[in-house]
Structure formats: C-alpha cells, structure tokens
Amino acid sequence: xxRFMIPALVGLLVSSLIPATxxxxxxxxxxxxxxxxxxxLPANKTGFGTxxxxxxxxxxxxxxxxxxxxxxxxxxxxxxxxLNLVVSDGRSFASVDSAARAQQVRRTSDDGLTYExxxxxDQHRWKLRKTYVTDPARSTVLIDVxxxxxxxxxxxxxxxADPDLTNDGxxxxxxxxxxxxxxHDAKTAAALTAQPAFxxxxxxxxxxxxxxxxxxxxxxLKDYASAAKGNVLLTGQTTADGVRSRHVTLxxxxxxxxxxxxxxxxxxxxxxxxxxxxxxxxxxxxxLRTVSRVPSSVKTKNERDLYQASVLMLAAxxxxxxxxxxxxxxxxxxxxxxxxPAYSPxxxxxxxxxRDLYQIATGLLAAGDRGAANRSLDYMFGTQQxxxxxxxxxxNVDGKPYWPSVQLDETAFPIVLAQxxxxxxxxxxxxxxxxxxxxxxxxxxxxxxxxxxxQERWEEQDGYSPSTIASVIAGLVCAADLAKHNGAAADxxxxxxxxxxxxADLTKQTVTTNGPLSKDxxxxxxxxxxxxxxxxxxxxxxxxxxxxxxxxxxxxxxxLVRLGVYAADDPVIRNSIKVTDAQIGFTTPKGQFWHRxxxxxxxxxxxxxxxxYTFPAESRATYGRLWPLLAGERxxxxxxxxxxxxxxxxxxxxxxxxSSGDTMPEQVWDENAPSSQTGFxxxxxxxxxxxxxxxxxxxxxLAWNVQRGAVTEQPAVVRCHFLxx
Numbered sequence: 055x056x057r058f059m060i061p062a063l064v065g066l067l068v069s070s071l072i073p074a075t076x077x078x079x080x081x082x083x084x085x086x087x088x089x090x091x092x093x094x095l096p097a098n099k100t101g102f103g104t105x106x107x108x109x110x111x112x113x114x115x116x117x118x119x120x121x122x123x124x125x126x127x128x129x130x131x132x133x134x135x136x137l138n139l140v141v142s143d144g145r146s147f148a149s150v151d152s153a154a155r156a157q158q159v160r161r162t163s164d165d166g167l168t169y170e171x172x173x174x175x176d177q178h179r180w181k182l183r184k185t186y187v188t189d190p191a192r193s194t195v196l197i198d199v200x201x202x203x204x205x206x207x208x209x210x211x212x213x214x215a216d217p218d219l220t221n222d223g224x225x226x227x228x229x230x231x232x233x234x235x236x237x238h239d240a241k242t243a244a245a246l247t248a249q250p251a252f253x254x255x256x257x258x259x260x261x262x263x264x265x266x267x268x269x270x271x272x273x274x275l276k277d278y279a280s281a282a283k284g285n286v287l288l289t290g291q292t293t294a295d296g297v298r299s300r301h302v303t304l305x306x307x308x309x310x311x312x313x314x315x316x317x318x319x320x321x322x323x324x325x326x327x328x329x330x331x332x333x334x335x336x337x338x339x340x341x342l343r344t345v346s347r348v349p350s351s352v353k354t355k356n357e358r359d360l361y362q363a364s365v366l367m368l369a370a371x372x373x374x375x376x377x378x379x380x381x382x383x384x385x386x387x388x389x390x391x392x393x394x395p396a397y398s399p400x401x402x403x404x405x406x407x408x409r410d411l412y413q414i415a416t417g418l419l420a421a422g423d424r425g426a427a428n429r430s431l432d433y434m435f436g437t438q439q440x441x442x443x444x445x446x447x448x449x450n451v452d453g454k455p456y457w458p459s460v461q462l463d464e465t466a467f468p469i470v471l472a473q474x475x476x477x478x479x480x481x482x483x484x485x486x487x488x489x490x491x492x493x494x495x496x497x498x499x500x501x502x503x504x505x506x507x508x509q510e511r512w513e514e515q516d517g518y519s520p521s522t523i524a525s526v527i528a529g530l531v532c533a534a535d536l537a538k539h540n541g542a543a544a545d546x547x548x549x550x551x552x553x554x555x556x557x558a559d560l561t562k563q564t565v566t567t568n569g570p571l572s573k574d575x576x577x578x579x580x581x582x583x584x585x586x587x588x589x590x591x592x593x594x595x596x597x598x599x600x601x602x603x604x605x606x607x608x609x610x611x612x613x614l615v616r617l618g619v620y621a622a623d624d625p626v627i628r629n630s631i632k633v634t635d636a637q638i639g640f641t642t643p644k645g646q647f648w649h650r651x652x653x654x655x656x657x658x659x660x661x662x663x664x665x666x667y668t669f670p671a672e673s674r675a676t677y678g679r680l681w682p683l684l685a686g687e688r689x690x691x692x693x694x695x696x697x698x699x700x701x702x703x704x705x706x707x708x709x710x711x712x713s714s715g716d717t718m719p720e721q722v723w724d725e726n727a728p729s730s731q732t733g734f735x736x737x738x739x740x741x742x743x744x745x746x747x748x749x750x751x752x753x754x755x756l757a758w759n760v761q762r763g764a765v766t767e768q769p770a771v772v773r774c775h776f777l778x779x
Contacts, residue, residue, distance in 0.1 A: 081279050086262025088284025092216075092223030093393045094400060095122040095136055097385035098741045100159045100715040102367055103167035105190035106337030108374040112193040112308050114186055115384050116159060116715065119173050120152040121186065126193055126242065126308040129373040129381045130404050130450040133242050135216040135223060137306060139182045139199065140266070141175055141209055142273040149175060150266070151182055159715040164359045165342055166335040167366050169715060178204050180296055187327075187334040194322035196330055197304040203296030211294040212275070213252075213304055214266045216287050217244045221399035228257035228286035230279050235288035236312045244288075245307040245315035249323045250299075252290035257281045265289025303327045338366055346422030349761035351702065357709045361757055363716035364750035365421050368414055371747045372426065378433025379451040380426075382410045383720070383743040388664035401456045403743045405448040408434055409511060410748050412467035416474070416767045417751030420758040427475060434468040435485030443488030444496070447509070460508040462496065463522045465489050466529030470617070473532035473769055478539035487545065490533035493526050494552055502584070505556050505563075510580055511610060512650055514595040517580040517603075518563040521610025527553045527560075528617040528772045535771045550775070557619060557776065562586065564611075565626055569604035571637060576630040577611035578603055579651045596655030597669035597676050608651035609634045609684055612691045616765055618773030622695035631691075640680060640724050644737030645707025647680035647722060648688070654678030657721055658740060662728030679721040679740050682711045686752030690765050698763060705756050708749075711737060717745035718753065 101116030113125040124134035142148035156174035161167065162185065173182045185198040201211050217237040219226050228237040233251035237244045256277040258264035264287035268275050275289065292302045303326075307319025322330060345365060352361045373379040383403035385391075390402045415430035437453035438445045444465045446455035469486050496504040498516065505526045510519035530553040537546035566586040567575045581603050582590045593600040611630050614620040620627055638649040650656070657665055657678040669675035689704030712718045719739035727734040759766055773779070 081277060084258040084263040084278035084281040086259040087282060088224065089259030089264070090261035090285060091393065092135065092218050092260065092285045094132065094218075094386045094391035095120075096741045097383070097387035097391065097403075098713075098719065098739055098744045099385055099717055100713045101169040101186070102370060102384055102717060102745055103169055103186060103188065104370050105188045105334050106341050106369070107190040110188050110190050110193055111374050112188050112195060113370070113384060114188060114195050116169055116171060116186065118152050119154060119157040119171060121195070121197065123384065124195055124306065124308070125384060125404065127310075128375050128451050129371070129379070129384065130452070131221050132386075132400060132404065133217065133219045133221065133308065134244060134306065135218045137197070137213065137215040137246075137304070139173065139184065139201070140212065140269065141180045142269060143207075143209070144273045146273075148270045148273050149177075150270070159713070161359075161363060161716055163335065164362050166338045167370060168331060168335055175204070180204055180209060185327075185331070187331045189318070189322040189325070189330050190333045190337050192318040192321055193308040194318045195306040196322055196327050197306070198327040198331075199294070199302045199304060201294045201296045201300050201302070206297065208295035208297045211292040211296070211302065212265060212269065212289055213246065213248065213292060214264070214287055214289045215244070215246045215306060216260070219244060223285045223393070225283050226286045227283055228281040228288055230255035230257050230277065230288075233290070234316060235290055236316065237286055237288060238312050238315075241310065243309050243312045243315040245305075245309075245312065245319040246288050246290060247305045247307070247316070247319045247323060248290055248292050249303045249305070250293045253293055254291040256289045258287055258289070260285040260287055341369060342366070344423070349757050351705060351757050351760040352709065353706075357706070360709050360712050360716050361754065363712075364718065364754050365418070365423075367717070367745050367750050368418055368747055368754065369423070369426065371414065372429075373451040376433065376437065376451045376453070378429035378431070379406050379437070380411055380414045380430060380747060381405060381451065382407050382748065383746050385743045387720075387741065387743045388658075389666045389668075401450075403746075405456050406433075406438070406451060407448045408438060408445040408464035409461065409467055412471055413748045413751045415471055417754040419474070420755045420766060424475075427471065428477075431468060431471050431475060431477060431482070435472075435482065439485055439488065443490075443492035445489070447513070459513070460496065461511065461513065461522070462493060462504060462507040463511055463525035465492055466525040469529040469532050469536075470525070470769055473535055473771065474767060478536060480540065483536055483540040486533050486536050487542070490530060490545070490549055493529060494548070506584070512608075514656075515580055515592065517582045518584050519580040519610060520560070520564045520577050521613045523556060523560055523564065524611075524613040524617050524619055527556050527619050528769055530556070531772045531775050532769055553775075561626075566604045570602075571605065571607060571633045572629055574629045575626050576607070576633045577626065579606045579608040579610070593671050594651075594653055594655065595671075596665070596667070596678065597671065597673045598653045598655035599672055599674065601653065606652045607634050607637050609638070609648055609687065612687050615694050616687070616690050616768060618768050618770075619776055621777055622691060640736070642680070642722070642724070642737030643735065644710040644722070645685065645703070647682055647707070647724075647737070648684040649678055649724070650681055650684075657742065658728070660726065660728065662731060662734065664741070677726045679726070679742070680724045680737075681721055682708055682718065683746070683749045683752040686756045689756045690759055693759055693763065694765050694768075698760070701756070701760050705753075705760050708753050708756065711739065713739060713744070718749040719744040720746040720749065
C-alpha cells in the first residue's frame with residue numbers, strides 16, 4: 055500500500071490551549087516559496103459525492119480519514135488536493151487526523167451521497183466526526199465538524215486546505231484576509247471559511263511555511279498574510295476547543311475568481327449546513343424515484359445499500375457541463391498521481407473512455423435511467439467521435455483526446471448501444487455509419503487490417519483480440535440493422551458480410567489447437583500475427599515477462615457469448631473457461647475472482663508499494679491483482695448458459711468487495727498479498743482506482759440480469775443473425 059509521510063500537507067489540527075505568545079501573528083509574505091512539488095493522494099477513495107443539481111459544479115472524494123481531491127469546474131479537473139482535522143497540546147504532540155488508525159466512514163442514508171467520517175485519536179485524546187455534502191445551489195463543499203475532547207482538556211482546532219487549482223498545484227497564490235482564506239491561479243479560485251469564523255488565518259508554502267508543517271514541528275502557528283506563486287496551503291484556527299465549543303462548519307467555495315469563490319462559501323454558510331444537507335439529500339432521493347426500484351436479486355440490506363450506492367455513484371460520475379460525459383473514476387492511481395512531467399496535469403482516471411462509458415450506460419439503462427444512456431450515446435457520437443469515424447482511447451470531459459491509441463472496441467460499442475436504444479434517427483445514423491466504415495477500413499501502422507487493433511481492452515497490446523473482435527462483429531451487425539432503418543440496404547449487406555468474415559476468421563486468429571495450456575482448443579488473450587497456432591512471443595508489459603502468445607489467456611472471449619456471436623455451450627468457449635479458471639482464477643474468502651490475463655503486471659509491487667511504469671521488462675517488479683468486475687462478466691456468461699444459481703453467487707461475491715463507504719474498486723488483493731505484512735486480506739480493495747464506475751455498472755447490470763434471468767444487454771439482432779432467434 056502506498057506510504058505517505060504524515061505531513062500530508064493538509065489537515066485540521068487540534069492543539070491544546072497554549073500561551074497567546076505561541077500563536078503570535080507574524081503577517082507579511084510566507085517564506086520558502088515555491089514549496090515542495092505537489093502530488094495527489096492515493097486512489098482508494100472511500101467516498102464520492104456531489105449534488106444532483108447542475109448548478110453545483112463541484113465533486114468531493116474521501117480517502118484515508120480526510121477530504122481528498124475536489125473537482126471543479128468539471129470532472130476532469132481536480133482543483134483541491136485535500137482538507138483534514140489534527141491535535142496538539144501546544145507542547146509535546148501534534149497528530150493529524152488522517153494518520154489516526156481508528157477511522158470509520160459511511161453513507162448516512164441508503165438513498166443519498168452524504169458521507170460521515172469518524173476519527174478517534176490513537177491515544178484517545180480527541181474524537182472528530184465530519185459530515186460532507188455539496189451545496190445544490192452553488193459550487194461549495196460543506197463540512198460539518200463535531201469535535202470532542204476525550205480528556206476533558208480544551209484543545210485548539212485548525213483547518214488546513216491544500217488547493218491544487220486547475221489540476222496544477224505549482225502556480226497558486228494564497229492570501230489570508232481577516233477570517234477568510236483565499237487562493238487562486240489564472241482560471242480558478244478557492245475560499246475557505248468557518249462558522250463560527252476563524253480566530254486566526256495563515257497561508258504558506260507546502261513543506262516549508264504552511265500551517266501543517268508549522269504545527270507538527272512547533273505546535274504553534276505563525277500567521278502569514280500572503281504566499282505568491284507556488285504550492286500553497288491555507289490554515290485557519292477555529293473557535294472549537296472540544297469542551298466548551300464542539301461544533302464548526304467549514305465551507306470550501308470554488309469559483310472562477312476570488313470573489314466568486316468567497317461568495318459561494320459565504321452564501322452556503324448563511325444557508326447553514328442543515329438546510330443545505332436537506333436539499334442535497336432531497337436531490338438524490340428525487341433521482342432514485344425516477345429509476346427502477348432495487349431488484350429482488352440483491353438479497354441483504356448491505357447488498358441493497360450497495361446497489362443504490364452504485365446507481366447514485368454512476369449518476370454522480372456524469373459531468374454537469376458536458377452531459378453524457380461519465381468519467382471512469384475520480385482518482386489517480388499510483389504513478390499517475392505523482393505529477394511527474396509524464397502525467398502533469400493529471401489525466402487518468404478522471405477521463406471518459408468510450409468503452410467504460412458503454413458499460414456505465416448499459417448499467418444505468420438496466421437500472422431504468424434511459425436518459426443517461428441516451429446522453430452517453432449523444433456524447434460519444436456528438437463530442438468524442440473524430441472526423442474519420444473512430445472514437446479516441448479517452449478524452450477529457452470536453453471531448454479533447456488525452457491518449458490517442460486506437461482501440462476498435464471503443465468505436466464498436468457506441469454502435470451496439472445505439473441499436474440497443476433503438477436510435478434509428480438520421481443524426482445517430484450518421485455517427486453509426488462513420489464508425490462502421492472505420493471498423494471496415496482501419497489499418498494499423500504495420501499494415502495489418504481490421505479486426506487487428508492497435509490496442510485491445512486492457513490498453514497494452516496490439517493484435518487480434520477475441521474481446522475486441524467480438525465487439526467489432528456485434529457492432530457491424532447492429533450497424534446493418536440501423537442501416538436498414540435508414541434505407542441504406544447496400545451498407546447493411548456490406549456490414550453483415552464483413553461480420554460473417556470476421557467470425558469465420560476468428561478461430562484461426564485467436565483459437566489455438568496446439569497450445570500448452572490444454573490438449574483441446576482454447577482462446578488465447580490475443581495473437582500478434584493472426585495465427586493462434588504460431589509460437590510468436592511478446593512481452594506482456596508492466597515489468598512482466600516475454601511469453602509465447604499461446605501461453606497467455608484472459609476471459610475476454612466471454613464477450614463472444616454476451617454479445618450473441620457464440621453460443622454459451624460452444625465447446626471452445628467451455629474449454630477456454632476451464633483454462634482461464636486454472637490459469638488466472640483465484641478463490642478468496644469473498645468469492646472467486648480473476649486476473650486480467652496471465653502474469654499481469656498492472657498493480658502494486660510485492661511489498662505493496664505503488665505500481666510504476668519505469669520498471670524494466672522481465673523484472674516482474676509489479677503484480678496485477680484480481681479484478682472484481684470480471685466476476686460480473688462471468689455471471690453474465692452463467693446466465694447465458696442457463697446457470698442461474700452460479701450467476702446469483704457471482705452477484706453476491708461482487709457485492710462483497712466494496713469499502714465501508716460503498717465504493718467498489720478496480721482490483722482486490724489476491725494470492726500475492728504484500729509480503730510479511732498484515733492488513734491485506736485476499737478479496738479486499740487494493741489502492742487501485744476506486745470507485746471504478748465500470749465495477750459499479752457491472753454490479754447494477756448483473757443484478758438486473760439475474761433478476762430477469764437473461765443477459766439483457768445482448769443485442770437480439772446479433773444473436774438472431776448467428777444463433778437463430
């Protein structure tokens with residue numbers, strides 16, 4: 055697990071009453087600019103929230119007992135790194151709340167995204183309860199703080215916020231103006247206020263003169279009035295002492311400039327936390343009334359709570375300025391969060407992947423939110439699609455491409471979604487036709503033609519991938535259906551002919567009959583050359599090994615069944631399941647889960663340290679762990695195979711991997727838990743991207759598929775074409 059020094063450069067600090075001289079005001083410019091290099095917090099978020107209302111363009115996350123990244127003015131732009139609560143007696147200790155071992159987080163109700171964190175000091179000197187909402191009417195995060203001294207002694211409580219405005223914490227300016235703390239860069243501003251008002255306010259440079267550094271070193275705070283361009287922090291001393299005064303409300307207002315941010319913070323404080331929270335909760339309760347009720351396939355209260363949380367988090371993942379732009383995760387895992395030159399400003403995972411968006415859209419469609427699915431499709435064809443017809447690997451919420459690789463499934467899935475939604479209108483057909491033509495005409499830089507793809511769904515290899523080809527075949531059949539509705543019979547014939555040829559070629563390209571993993575034919579992860587019986591070798595990436603392509607398996611072939619291209623009882627499908635179970639499956643106390651593919655390296659190091667892309671090939675320095683969403687895919691196969699009880703069990707297992715705040719991870723610990731360390735039980739979340747919208751979408755979709763006893767997102771036109779109606 056990623057290790058960070060206790061001075062997280064943010065925090066609420068609680069210190070005991072000390073002589074007035076210890077907190078004497080210095081004023082003037084803070085020394086030590088520009089401060090240490092900024093970086094983001096770990097990706098294992100335990101909370102994620104925003105108001106349902108589009109007037110509030112701010113989202114918050116929680117991690118490790120603290121408020122972590124705040125996004126503003128859109129979901130591709132983190133603008134605050136963190137804000138916390140700590141304790142000092144003014145003489146002998148100072149403890150940051152996020153460093154306390156006793157941390158609890160929960161949603162305060164099953165039908166909302168209000169979060170509560172409870173933190174108890176390791177030495178049992180103080181206790182904090184923090185409740186988080188955003189103001190539905192404006193861009194403010196409100197934090198209601200209840201602070202209790204457990205010793206009967208009065209302490210001082212400080213708030214320390216770390217603005218990293220506009221996805222860049224190196225160029226911010228800060229000022230303390232009376233009881234108000236402000237920070238801005240060229241595009242964005244943040245204001246931190248308290249009710250009752252701060253008694254002292256100070257700004258400083260991270261790691262040098264900021265309030266957290268001062269307090270943890272000297273247990274006192276020197277007031278600085280300004281800090282010019284750099285990595286700056288804001289610190290305010292509250293009136294709460296944990297004995298006579300226990301309560302304070304903090305407002306983190308955001309805006310385009312100082313006056314806007316401060317105006318939002320003050321307006322939210324005037325309205326008060328109780329009324330703001332009531333309106334915040336009402337917005338999400340109102341949304342839940344517009345979708346389907348919880349299906350009976352989720353049995354227990356915990357499962358029902360997680361189902362509703364999943365629907366809410368999927369809805370919250372949509373940007374409010376760009377309808378239909380749902381991000382993959384409000385997080386930056388491992389090396390992606392370091393803000394080194396290769397990944398600054400931060401991109402992953404707060405981007406829109408067309409593949410993830412398809413998964414999110416079909417999940418919300420299953421839950422009864424047809425409007426969200428239609429907005430997603432409009433966004434993919436209206437904002438993301440490029441002039442040549444393909445959709446980029448991922449984009450910012452405004453549609454600007456971030457990573458440029460071509461992944462054919464990301465061009466095919468929007469077509470499948472369009473057909474599933476019955477979008478036969480002329481405008482949608484234009485987007486579908488451009489996408490279908492790209493699927494037919496694509497050639498890689500090496501001259502290999504579609505269904506060869508520059509990257510498959512795990513974004514690490516080029517070649518012929520069963521999962522990619524499944525989506526291409528399904529996309530072309532769906533395009534043919536939409537072509538017929540738009541009077542384009544010739545196009546329909548071409549698309550069906552291409553789909554039939556791609557299926558006919560699939561066995562040679564992706565099924566080996568002489569591989570070492572089984573005496574019977576099985577699907578490989580991919581081939582580099584379109585010949586699954588050739589012993590072509592390639593390096594798997596992520597510090598992993600170089601292997602014969604016949605030695606590498608994954609479960610992506612299940613999409614051939616899910617999308618209606620192959621029957622569930624096909625002998626090659628069944629044998630491939632045996633191979634993947636033996637090679638990449640692992641049963642944890644939470645249930646059976648799978649690695650992405652053989653010898654996957656995308657995950658933490660053996661000791662739990664973060665994944666990094668800089669390790670040399672063949673070093674096996676990092677290990678990809680288990681992906682819970684793959685249990686959902688297997689559950690959909692079970693339904694297609696008529697095994698309802700196994701599908702229900704997969705649903706149960708998938709529901710066991712969430713955090714106490716109902717966030718679902720990308721990965722969980724496996725048989726390679728960090729060596730010689732406790733606290734990493736198999737089946738529990740790693741520090742991977744959390745919440746991962748794809749995992750939540752898979753849970754919601756599987757719940758409805760189990761309820762209905764069928765794979766509801768399977769295109770009937772594809773099934774009828776290949777398997778009969």
